[in-house]
Amino acid sequence: MLGYFSITIRPIGDPLGEQTTFDAEEYAENLLKSVLPNNYDNAIPLNELVAQLKIDSDTAFQKWSNAIALGDVGYFLISTSGIVSEINENEVLLVDRNNIDAHLQTEFIYGNAIRDASGLIDNKEFRILRI
Amino acid sequence: MKNLFFASFCILVLVACNRSEKTQENSKKKIAVIISTLNNPWFVFLGEEAASKAQELGYETKIFDSQNNTALEADHFDNAIVSGFDAILFNPTDADGSIVNVKRAKNAGIPVFCMDREINSSDAATSQILSDSYSGSVSIGAYFAKQLNKKGNYVELLGLVGDNNTWARSNGFHSVVDNYPGLKMVAQQNADFDRSKALEVMESIIQANPDIQAVFCGNDSMAMGAYQALVGAGMADSVKVFGFDGADDVVDAIQEGKIAATGMQFPKVMAERAAIFADQYIKGKRDFAQKIPVAVELVTAKNVSNYAAYGE
Numbered sequence: 001m002l003g004y005f006s007i008t009i010r011p012i013g014d015p016l017g018e019q020t021t022f023d024a025e026e027y028a029e030n031l032l033k034s035v036l037p038n039n040y041d042n043a044i045p046l047n048e049l050v051a052q053l054k055i056d057s058d059t060a061f062q063k064w065s066n067a068i069a070l071g072d073v074g075y076f077l078i079s080t081s082g083i084v085s086e087i088n089e090n091e092v093l094l095v096d097r098n099n100i101d102a103h104l105q106t107e108f109i110y111g112n113a114i115r116d117a118s119g120l121i122d123n124k125e126f127r128i129l130r131i
Numbered sequence: 132m133k134n135l136f137f138a139s140f141c142i143l144v145l146v147a148c149n150r151s152e153k154t155q156e157n158s159k160k161k162i163a164v165i166i167s168t169l170n171n172p173w174f175v176f177l178g179e180e181a182a183s184k185a186q187e188l189g190y191e192t193k194i195f196d197s198q199n200n201t202a203l204e205a206d207h208f209d210n211a212i213v214s215g216f217d218a219i220l221f222n223p224t225d226a227d228g229s230i231v232n233v234k235r236a237k238n239a240g241i242p243v244f245c246m247d248r249e250i251n252s253s254d255a256a257t258s259q260i261l262s263d264s265y266s267g268s269v270s271i272g273a274y275f276a277k278q279l280n281k282k283g284n285y286v287e288l289l290g291l292v293g294d295n296n297t298w299a300r301s302n303g304f305h306s307v308v309d310n311y312p313g314l315k316m317v318a319q320q321n322a323d324f325d326r327s328k329a330l331e332v333m334e335s336i337i338q339a340n341p342d343i344q345a346v347f348c349g350n351d352s353m354a355m356g357a358y359q360a361l362v363g364a365g366m367a368d369s370v371k372v373f374g375f376d377g378a379d380d381v382v383d384a385i386q387e388g389k390i391a392a393t394g395m396q397f398p399k400v401m402a403e404r405a406a407i408f409a410d411q412y413i414k415g416k417r418d419f420a421q422k423i424p425v426a427v428e429l430v431t432a433k434n435v436s437n438y439a440a441y442g443e
Binding site: 067068069070071072073108110111112116123124 | 263265266269273306307310397400404420421422423424425426427428
């Protein structure tokens, strides 16, 4: 278990000798409460995305998806509103105003989801140091 | 006398021909492919794909096997530097221990492109093309928790303690499963990404902890070793095994219901990108991103038919 706690993350600009550490909690709070809400206007409406994926999925991925990593997987920041029709253990089913079913994860939302869907986090901002 | 003159002339022509062939041979650029171990089919595939892409781009290649030994890896770097290789496509043995080798090559003017495994330096390698192991393990962790209905005892087999992938995979997995108090890790031990060692380690863990429901392994070789130990103990049907890599035997085992899931890496993408970068460097390009992550995809019984081994 020692190894599990043996990694810390620091901003790249920090000189190695200094004892300043990256405050992950502060970073996450700023991202969730300020940075992300300011980018909601950039989200594609769900019905538009569904329509675009049916017409030309390549263009939809090219235009709207984000991905930090090389590969075939893309993530979309979407917006919609509707009525909750089911509440399950780990998700709620939302039927949006265009009658599209959206399964919303409610139990744990992991950092990767925001990182990948928003396209707002750049890996180059960080480096990992073993201590 | 006339015959003697003719013989001398022929020798001169032959020597001239040899010199000309040698000059042509020397003009062909060379790329070294240094791999942590060729005792694991996944790394064999990575090395061969890197060499094959470099050859396709017009380079002479040579594959070196470090046998998971940094001292041997250092010898390979010395060899590559002395032999005048123009670039090194590198799969490191140790995130810290391999830095000095990369720096030696850099000082000799030879660019190094890391594949799959990372070194803990942001200014030694020209670029590092790495699987996004953390995110891949988050996906595996979420599937793991779901498969176990959020409760049960489990074992974790770690890879090489000096390799960053070991911790990226372990940390990604724990970032999910540690949220469930019902999931209890009863043993965590390293098996160095090695099948035989995993078999041995798992056999002794089973003796001390017979009440387990799952095993998370940091790579597929260890997953197969753990599965073999569970078969030996008559527990294979009741314990779910999770791996990471997307190796051929594990893809088959998922289809047969023996292994629950793996994280599919794409060694061909990493190897080809490294070879392309080396080619671009040799042709004059200098601005490369320090780290290029490559996506890892969750493979389960439900979607395994969409995948071939090694993401091919």
